[in-house]
Structures are given as structure tokens and as C-alpha cells.
Amino acid sequence: xxxxxxxxxxxxxxxxxxxxxxxxxxxxxxxxxxxxxxxxxxxxxxxxxxxxxxxxxxxxxxxxxxxxxxxxxxxxxxxxxxxxxxxxxxxxxxxxxxxxxxxxxxxxxxxxxxxxxxxxxxxxxxxxxxxxxxxxxxxxxxxxxxxxxxxxxxxxxxxxxxxxxxxxxxxxxxxxxxxxxxxxxxxxxxxxxxxxxxxxxxxxxxxxxxxxxxxxxxxxxxxxxxxxxxxxxxxxxxxxxxxxxxxxxxxxxxxxxxxxxxxxxxxxxxxxxxxxxxxxxxxxxxxxxxxxxxxxxxxxxxxxxxxxxxxxxxxxxxxxxxxxxxxxxxxxxxxxxxxxxxxxxxxxxxxxxxxxxxxxxxxxxxxxxx
Numbered sequence: 114x115x116x117x118x119x120x121x122x123x124x125x126x127x128x129x130x131x132x133x134x135x136x137x138x139x140x141x142x143x144x145x146x147x148x149x150x151x152x153x154x155x156x157x158x159x160x161x162x163x164x165x166x167x168x169x170x171x172x173x174x175x176x177x178x179x180x181x182x183x184x185x186x187x188x189x190x191x192x193x194x195x196x197x198x199x200x201x202x203x204x205x206x207x208x209x210x211x212x213x214x215x216x217x218x219x220x221x222x223x224x225x226x227x228x229x230x231x232x233x234x235x236x237x238x239x240x241x242x243x244x245x246x247x248x249x250x251x252x253x254x255x256x257x258x259x260x261x262x263x264x265x266x267x268x269x270x271x272x273x274x275x276x277x278x279x280x281x282x283x284x285x286x287x288x289x290x291x292x293x294x295x296x297x298x299x300x301x302x303x304x305x306x307x308x309x310x311x312x313x314x315x316x317x318x319x320x321x322x323x324x325x326x327x328x329x330x331x332x333x334x335x336x337x338x339x340x341x342x343x344x345x346x347x348x349x350x351x352x353x354x355x356x357x358x359x360x361x362x363x364x365x366x367x368x369x370x371x372x373x374x375x376x377x378x379x380x381x382x383x384x385x386x387x388x389x390x391x392x393x394x395x396x397x398x399x400x401x402x403x404x405x406x407x408x409x410x411x412x413x414x415x416x417x418x419x420x421x422x423x424x425x426x427x428x429x430x431x432x433x434x435x436x437x438x439x440x441x442x443x444x445x446x447x448x449x450x451x452x453x454x455x456x457x458x459x460x461x462x463x464x465x466x467x468x469x470x471x472x473x474x475x476x477x478x479x480x481x482x483x
């Protein structure tokens with residue numbers, strides 16, 4: 114998470130000193146001297162600033178970029194550290210006191226963690242988690258100010274610790290996706306979509322699922338802030354488990370695509386053997402896998418042809434993502450444009466040769482027409 118935004122310091126020295134200081138012996142701060150990172154020890158930290166035990170010759174008023182994390186080598190995983198800007202305000206014989214320079218709307222509350230009591234919050238992870246929560250609330254304030262009250266309630270009171278952690282990941286991943294696009298600071302989203310995505314997505318139990326929810330949140334943002342076209346995709350995604358998402362991802366990434374009409378992308382079926390299904394789902398329960406395939410078909414995301422009810426490795430199963438499944442996967446990967454652009458389907462791509470129509474299973478004929 115990157116909290117390095119230019120902003121003026123609005124807190125007076127007296128207010129900074131009143132902020133509750135927390136001792137976290139294993140917390141460290143990195144800064145860069147030339148091309149190399151240097152680690153400084155954190156003596157104490159509060160919601161408004163940090164005291165570093167350092168001999169760096171920073172003058173009062175100097176703006177410093179810091180990365181806070183657990184002591185040790187600089188983390189390559191951005192989820193294990195937070196980047197902030199801080200301004201030097203006071204020097205003494207032991208080090209330098211700095212005040213944080215936060216983006217508008219950033220409200221760090223190290224003494225009000227919803228996850229642990231203040232007395233227990235000494236681990237670096239507890240401190241970093243509060244920075245991440247504050248970052249999420251600042252992000253929501255930017256893309257959907259009217260959703261801020263409800264999102265704050267969810268994070269501070271409404272969700273379990275596990276779900277709070279998942280919602281945080283989704284929001285920060287979405288912010289990162291948006292940062293790579295044009296006019297990221299001007300993108301807005303309907304409040305109903307923001308709340309629904311963070312609340313429903315908080316059940317996501319894997320990083321890959323969180324990433325897909327993040328993509329959906331990012332593509333819910335538009336310059337007008339009034340595009341609610343993702344509502345149907347939110348409804349679909351909320352009905353899918355991690356295994357469903359693995360199957361859909363495999364289908365959408367492996368199947369060959371073509372233009373079945375001027376604006377419609379379709380796909381050719383791929384054949385999955387029993388071993389393929391076990392690898393994709395991470396389970397040897399092929400009966401359960403068969404039910405998962407039928408469920409995705411009932412939702413209109415796949416078409417399915419079962420060549421053998423026992424999933425014989427020699428006969429296999431043919432699946433193909435529908436146009437709806439392809440659109441959902443594109444949106445969940447942060448793509449707001451056409452499915453044709455996302456999958457790189459050339460204009461005028463040939464339609465595959467006509468094959469004899471397979472017999473579909475259950476309600477699959479209904480799903481194949483979506």
C-alpha cells in the first residue's frame with residue numbers, strides 16, 4: 114500500500130505530542146540513500162507520527178519517504194509493508210521525530226483497532242494493519258464519499274476479523290489496479306457497488322479470489338461515477354466458490370476465442386481429462402467436480418459436454434466459457450473495455466468449423482444460449 118501523497122501537515126506540535134504513542138520493538142522503517150535501502154529502528158509510533166533512532170542529517174521540514182515493516186530484509190511483498198511520507202519536525206540526541214503526511218481523508222487510529230485491544234497491539238503486523246485500514250477508508254472516500262460511513266461501519270464493527278482482512282486486501286488491490294490507468298484520481302463508483310463488493314467479497318478465502326473482486330471494484334469506477342453495469346457481475350461472483358473460480362479461470366484462459374457476431378466474443382470448447390479436473394480443482398473428488406461444472410453451466414457461465422459420467426481420463430469432458438463467462442472474467446481482471454480487446458481477438462477472426470451439436474447435460478442448453 115502506498116500512502117505517499119503530497120499534502121500539508123495540519124497537526125500542531127502540541128496535538129502530535131498528545132497522540133498515543135505505541136512501542137513496537139520489532140517495527141522498522143526503511144528509507145533510500147541513493148539506490149540502496151537503509152533500515153532505521155522505530156522507538157515509538159502514534160497516529161500522527163513516528164520517532165526514528167537515526168543519525169541521518171535530515172533538516173527540520175525535510176520530507177522523507179519511508180517504508181514501515183517488520184525488522185529484517187526489505188520486504189518484496191507490498192502487503193507486508195506500507196509506504197508513507199513523513200516530515201522531520203524535531204531532533205534530539207537519540208534521533209528524529211517525524212509527522213506523517215497523509216492524503217486527504219486519511220484517518221489513522223492506532224488506538225482503535227477492531228482486531229485487538231490496545232494493550233496487545235505491539236506486533237508490527239498490528240500497526241501495519243491499522244495503516245492499511247486507514248488507507249482503505251481514504252480510498253473509499255475518494256471513489257465514493259457517500260459509501261464511507263457504511264464501509265467504516267463494516268470494517269470497524271460489522272465484519273469478523275477474517276472478513277475485515279479480506280475486504281482490506283480487495284480495496285487496496287483495486288486501488289493499485291486503478292493507479293495504472295488514466296485519470297485514476299478522478300474515477301468514481303456508485304456507493305451501492307462499493308459497499309456490496311467489499312461486503313460480499315470479504316468472504317473470499319484466497320488471494321486469487323480477492324484479486325478478482327478487486328478487479329470488479331476497479332472496473333466499477335468511471336469518470337461519471339454512475340455506471341452500475343457491474344451489478345449483475347457482482348451477483349454472479351458472489352455465488353462462486355474458490356473452486357468455481359479456478360474452473361472458470363482455466364476455461365477463459367485456455368479456450369480459443371472468436372467473434373461470433375460484430376460485438377460478441379465466443380469460444381471453442383476445451384477438453385478436460387480426469388487428471389485436468391483434479392489439477393484445476395485441487396481435489397480427487399470427481400463427482401463433486403462434475404457438480405461444480407453443472408453449477409457453472411446453470412449460471413450461464415459455461416457450456417458442458419460430458420463424454421463419460423465417470424470422468425474417464427481417455428474420454429474426458431468438453432467445456433467452453435460462454436460470452437457471459439468471458440465478460441465476467443474480463444471485468445474481474447480490471448478490464449473496462451470490450452471483451453474483444455481483453456482477449457485480443459482480431460477483427461474478422463474466423464468462426465471455427467461447424468461441428469455436430471453435442472448433447473448438453475441438465476440445464477446446459479439454457480446456459481449455452483446466454
